[in-house]
Amino acid sequence: MRDIRGAVARWATQFWADLKSSTDAGFLSVLRFVGLLYGPIDARLPITEAFRKALGYRLAPHVSWRHALGGIAYLLFILLVITGVLLSIHYRPSVQEAYPSIQHIVSDVRLGWLMRDLHVWAANLVVLAVLAHMARVFFDAAYKPPRETSWLVGVVLLFLVLAFGATGTLLPWDQGAYWTVSEALSGIAGIPILGGLAAGLLRGDPIVSGATLSRFFAIHVIVLPWFAFALLVFHFTMVRRHGIAPPTHPPAQPAEASGRPFFPNHLLRSFSVAAVVCALMVTLAAFWPRPIGDPANPSVLPDSLIATWIVVDVSRALIHYLGAWGFVGFTLLGLSLALVPLFDRGPERDLRRRPAVATLGAVFFLAFFLLWIVGSRLRAP
Amino acid sequence: MRSRVLAVLALAATAAFLPLRAALAQQGQGGGPSVEGLADTTYGCVACHADKRTAFVLGVHSERGIKCHDCHGGDPSAFALPAAHRGGFIGAPSKVATVTLCGSCHSNPDRMRQFGLPTGQLAEFRTSRHGRLLLLNHDLNAPTCTDCHDAHTILRPDDARSTVYPTNIPHTCARCHEDKRLMAKYNLPTDQVERFRRSAHGVALFQEQNFAAPTCVGCHGSHSALPPTVTEIANVCERCHQLVGYAFNRGPHARAAQTGKLAGCLACHSNHDTERVPVDRITAACARCHAAGTRAMTLGAQIQQSALQATEDMRAADSAIQRLTRAGVQTGDARFRYQTALTAYLQIAQAQHSLNLESLEELTRRVRSISRDLRGSAEVAEERRWEHKLLLIPVWFLALASVVLAWLTLRRLERSSGGS
Numbered sequence: 001m002r003d004i005r006g007a008v009a010r011w012a013t014q015f016w017a018d019l020k021s022s023t024d025a026g027f028l029s030v031l032r033f034v035g036l037l038y039g040p041i042d043a044r045l046p047i048t049e050a051f052r053k054a055l056g057y058r059l060a061p062h063v064s065w066r067h068a069l070g071g072i073a074y075l076l077f078i079l080l081v082i083t084g085v086l087l088s089i090h091y092r093p094s095v096q097e098a099y100p101s102i103q104h105i106v107s108d109v110r111l112g113w114l115m116r117d118l119h120v121w122a123a124n125l126v127v128l129a130v131l132a133h134m135a136r137v138f139f140d141a142a143y144k145p146p147r148e149t150s151w152l153v154g155v156v157l158l159f160l161v162l163a164f165g166a167t168g169t170l171l172p173w174d175q176g177a178y179w180t181v182s183e184a185l186s187g188i189a190g191i192p193i194l195g196g197l198a199a200g201l202l203r204g205d206p207i208v209s210g211a212t213l214s215r216f217f218a219i220h221v222i223v224l225p226w227f228a229f230a231l232l233v234f235h236f237t238m239v240r241r242h243g244i245a246p247p248t249h250p251p252a253q254p255a256e257a258s259g260r261p262f263f264p265n266h267l268l269r270s271f272s273v274a275a276v277v278c279a280l281m282v283t284l285a286a287f288w289p290r291p292i293g294d295p296a297n298p299s300v301l302p303d304s305l306i307a308t309w310i311v312v313d314v315s316r317a318l319i320h321y322l323g324a325w326g327f328v329g330f331t332l333l334g335l336s337l338a339l340v341p342l343f344d345r346g347p348e349r350d351l352r353r354r355p356a357v358a359t360l361g362a363v364f365f366l367a368f369f370l371l372w373i374v375g376s377r378l379r380a381p
Numbered sequence: 382m383r384s385r386v387l388a389v390l391a392l393a394a395t396a397a398f399l400p401l402r403a404a405l406a407q408q409g410q411g412g413g414p415s416v417e418g419l420a421d422t423t424y425g426c427v428a429c430h431a432d433k434r435t436a437f438v439l440g441v442h443s444e445r446g447i448k449c450h451d452c453h454g455g456d457p458s459a460f461a462l463p464a465a466h467r468g469g470f471i472g473a474p475s476k477v478a479t480v481t482l483c484g485s486c487h488s489n490p491d492r493m494r495q496f497g498l499p500t501g502q503l504a505e506f507r508t509s510r511h512g513r514l515l516l517l518n519h520d521l522n523a524p525t526c527t528d529c530h531d532a533h534t535i536l537r538p539d540d541a542r543s544t545v546y547p548t549n550i551p552h553t554c555a556r557c558h559e560d561k562r563l564m565a566k567y568n569l570p571t572d573q574v575e576r577f578r579r580s581a582h583g584v585a586l587f588q589e590q591n592f593a594a595p596t597c598v599g600c601h602g603s604h605s606a607l608p609p610t611v612t613e614i615a616n617v618c619e620r621c622h623q624l625v626g627y628a629f630n631r632g633p634h635a636r637a638a639q640t641g642k643l644a645g646c647l648a649c650h651s652n653h654d655t656e657r658v659p660v661d662r663i664t665a666a667c668a669r670c671h672a673a674g675t676r677a678m679t680l681g682a683q684i685q686q687s688a689l690q691a692t693e694d695m696r697a698a699d700s701a702i703q704r705l706t707r708a709g710v711q712t713g714d715a716r717f718r719y720q721t722a723l724t725a726y727l728q729i730a731q732a733q734h735s736l737n738l739e740s741l742e743e744l745t746r747r748v749r750s751i752s753r754d755l756r757g758s759a760e761v762a763e764e765r766r767w768e769h770k771l772l773l774i775p776v777w778f779l780a781l782a783s784v785v786l787a788w789l790t791l792r793r794l795e796r797s798s799g800g801s
Contacts, residue, residue, distance in 0.1 A: 106709030107762070113709060113769060261798075268791050272784040279773075279780035286770045291707045 035236025055263035062247040063259065063266075066136050068273050073129035075274050076122045077228070079281065080164075083119040084221070091171065093217035095210040098173035099295045106292065117285030123165050124310045125281070130158050135365045138337065139358065141349040142245035148341040150238040153231055155338040160228050165309050167220040170213060172308075178296035180312055181216075182208045190324075207298055248349045313375030314368060320378055330371075333364050425460045426450070436533040452482060476515060476525040480506065483526045505605035512604075522563060529553055545603075548586060550596040551577060573597075576653040595621065612638065614645030624728075628735040643670075660688045663733075684733050687745045694745075694752035695726050701755035708762035715755055722751035 024047050031037035031051075041050045090109055092101040105112040134154060137143055143151035170181045185208065189199035204211030260266050290308050318327040337360060344357055351358050426449040427434050437443050450457045454469035466472075474482050484503035486492050493500050506512040506526075514523035529544060536543035544553045555574040557563055564571050577583045577597070585594035600617050601608060609617045615638050619626025629635050629646075637643035649666045650656050658666045667681035698719055705712050725747040732740050 100711060100713070103709060103711040107711055114772070265791060265794055268787040268794075272787045275780040275783045275787075279777050282776045283773055286773055289709065289766070289769075292709050294706070 033233055033236075035233075035240050038237065038240035052263065055267075056261050058261050059259040059266055060244050060246070061259040063244055067244065068270070069129060069133035069136055071270055072273065072277055073126055073133050074232070075277055076126040076129055076281075077232070079122045079278070080119060080126065081225070083115045083122065086115045087119055088221055093171070093213055095173070095213060095296075098171065098213060102172050102174075102292060106289075113289065114282070114285055117289045118281055120290040120308060121281055121284045121288075123168060124308075126161055127165065127310050130154075130161055131365065131368060134158065135361065137245075138340075138361045138365075139351055140245055140248055141344075141351075141354070143341040143344075144245075144347070144349065145345055147238070147242050147245060148345075150235060150242065151341045152338075153235045153238065157228070157231050157235060158338075160224060160231065162311060164220065164224050164228070165311055167216040167224070169309050169312065170208070170216045171220065172290075172292070173213065173296045174293035175296055175300075175302040176293045176308065178208060178298070179302060181212070184315075185212075187324075187327075209298070248351065310372050313378075314371045315375070316378055317371040317375030321374075330364075330367070333360070337361060337364055424448070425457045425465050426453075426455070428460050429465075433533055436531075440531075440533065440535040441537055442535050476521055476523075477519070479525045479527055480512075480516065502604045505602070508607075509602070509605045510607050522557075522566070524557065528557075547592045547596050548590070550598055551583075551586075554597045573653045580653060580655040581657060582655050593621075611641045611644050614638070614647055618646045624731040625734050628731050628733075628737075632735040632737065634734070634736065660685065660692050663688060680736060680738065683738055684736070684741060687738075687741050688729055688733060691726055691729050691745045691748045694748045695722065698722055698748075698752040698755045701752070701759040704759035705755075705762055708759070708766050710758070710762045715758060718751050718755065722748045725751075 028037060028041070037054055039054075041054045043050070045053060087105065090101060090105045090112065092098060102116070105116055107113075109115075137151065137154070166184070170177050185199045185203050188202070189196050191198070202212065202215060203209075204215050260269075294302065315327060318330055322329070340357060340360075344354070348354055430449070433449070437449070448457065449455070452474075454471050455466050456464060456468045456470075459465040459467075471478070480503065487498070488500050488503045490500045507516060511523045514520040515525060531544060536546075538545045540546060541548075543549065551574045558569065558573060559571050561571050578587060582594045582596075582599075585591040586596060598606070599621075615626065615629060615635065619629075634643055634648075638645045648670070649658055663685035664678065664681045667678055671677040671681070702712055702715055702719055705715055725744045729741060729744045729748070732744060
């Protein structure tokens with residue numbers, strides 16, 4: 001009897017130890033995944049002490065509020081994932097059901113309106129947050145060696161954000177969604193050589209139809225998230241590996257280890273920012289819900305389109321005032337900024353000593369913001 | 382070496398010109414009269430009348446194998462005068478003879494049956510104003526068959542180039558009816574086409590390409606063309622506007638129209654203009670015949686009031702649907718109810734022709750009740766939207782509380798680390 005009890009106790013101890021180490025390993029991998037943990041942890045210490053030691057590193061003293069922009073973009077991304085998963089429970093990607101399912105989400109599902117409007121607002125603000133984060137990196141010359149990989153991965157992440165928004169635009173399947181995507185695909189088809197093929201593959205039909213909706217849904221919820229998660233891990237690992245870029249004007253005497261500890265001080269500050277951003281998002285969602293237009297109708301052109309995504313507003317303003325070539329030019333300007341680190345590799349980091357790059361960046365980021373304001377005014381018929 | 386280069390160049394030039402030649406040959410075969418048709422050396426008429434042949438081969442008679450001598454007589458195997466104009470040659474038939482000539486085939490059911498064509502044209506033409514002028518009065522200003530259908534290029538009515546294609550009919554009629562000098566002889570106006578173009582029918586025909594809309598022949602008849610008489614007008618309009626006609630025939634105006642005291646539908650809507658009477662102008666239409674203060678005028682004012690009220694209710698229902706849509710509510714049921722209201726609203730437009738106030742008010746009530754329901758639903762949905770904002774109170778409380786807590790903790794941490 002005692003043997004049996006002893007065997008059960010041994011088994012239970014073993015089971016508990018296995019469970020603990022597996023949980024620790026899982027927890028560690030999550031922490032590594034979001035970039036909180038980097039490098040090996042001290043195996044000689046108890047796990048809690050090891051974490052404290054690993055997370056207690058000190059940040060550079062010049063890290064300030066403007067470094068929060070990347071974190072805000074990440075927070076909005078997480079918000080998009082959570083609301084997106086909740087929406088996908090009720091959303092149905094078919095021509096017959098897409099529009100009624102959105103109405104169902106907004107009017108019948110408990111807090112469904114909040115999920116949807118948070119998703120729409122986060123999809124807009126994530127573009128602004130990513131661009132603001134990029135502008136900070138750009139003007140701080142933080143893209144210079146050895147951090148050019150982080151910059152390039154960041155640029156690909158921006159394109160992923162744009163691809164997320166572009167595919168998500170169609171999903172409400174109302175007139176605004178339908179005709180915005182129709183127009184955009186016609187634009188893509190107008191690109192020489194490969195444009196027609198690309199538009200055809202995306203559309204899957206002579207006109208935007210159920211085939212297009214299925215493609216966009218699959219890309220939006222299955223294809224893009226994998227790329228986004230993989231690249232985010234890469235981006236965070238790079239940031240931890242190379243650290244935050246040094247200040248553009250280094251202080252006369254470097255203060256060793258004078259910065260804030262990451263845990264808990266920096267994390268608490270980040271938490272405050274996150275709380276305020278989340279509350280702001282709920283406020284935006286409650287005050288300015290995304291309207292639902294008429295159901296998509298391929299045979300009726302609407303009098304006016306409800307633009308619900310910032311990039312559509314910017315594109316519309318460009319095409320309205322500068323024509324298609326203005327749009328192409330602005331896109332090329334954006335691309336040239338993305339490739340700046342490949343050419344601008346000198347050690348000079350002072351903004352005043354790199355006037356060409358500074359002007360280019362200022363024009364792009366300011367113009368994007370102004371075009372958004374102007375484009376949203378163009379919404380009225 | 383040089384000869385080789387020249388040979389290659391010559392080959393390239395030939396290769397470049399071959400498709401061009403093929404294209405030219407194809408053009409000759411495709412559009413217009415075929416080259417072979419014009420070069421027919423066994424048919425004598427073409428020797429002199431090649432232009433007539435060019436026009437003729439475009440038409441449906443040519444497709445059916447009809448030849449020049451089938452209508453004009455003569456000897457097509459001869460290539461010169463006078464031999465060619467022998468053998469029952471009639472030349473260009475007179476206007477009166479043309480009617481008989483066309484009728485010789487087109488009035489014969491045995492010949493027309495195979496093409497599914499009617500054979501009553503000649504009989505109808507004899508009853509028409511055009512036919513009476515031409516055949517009885519020998520008035521050569523009156524049109525004969527070829528004035529509307531062309532003599533040689535006879536196209537099917539569904540061919541857009543045909544003079545009797547729906548959108549071309551008004552212009553075909555206008556060739557004579559817009560001629561002021563000619564029409565003055567018959568005391569007829571010349572502004573019909575201009576007025577028709579602005580009318581509801583003209584807009585439907587020309588701008589919307591809606592061929593259900595009547596052209597001139599829709600009301601006047603084609604071969605039997607005559608203006609409808611006063612007592613006939615309501616019947617002509619009713620052929621399309623059946624529900625309006627049904628209501629009209631049950632009202633007091635129908636009795637007046639039957640006795641010729643009222644020009645039927647024209648009394649309010651005019652003829653070629655087919656004016657709509659706007660809802661707020663109903664009493665103005667009544668006032669054309671009825672004196673102010675009469676019972677009829679009071680009834681007119683009541684009808685106008687009902688129609689105005691229903692129009693306002695429909696507008697409110699439409700905006701309620703939009704408000705519901707904006708609030709994100711499922712609008713399937715609401716849209717179905719709106720359609721029910723719209724049906725009743727359209728019935729009001731028909732029912733007012735009976736001048737029966739009771740049936741009109743029943744319809745108005747139906748519109749009003751649906752409109753009120755929809756507005757109520759919109760208000761409920763908007764109110765719920767407002768309630769969403771209440772969520773901000775706990776959200777901001779939690780957010781601010783956590784910020785305050787975080788800052789307090791940070792201050793404690795920094796103080797302790799500073800102290801240590």
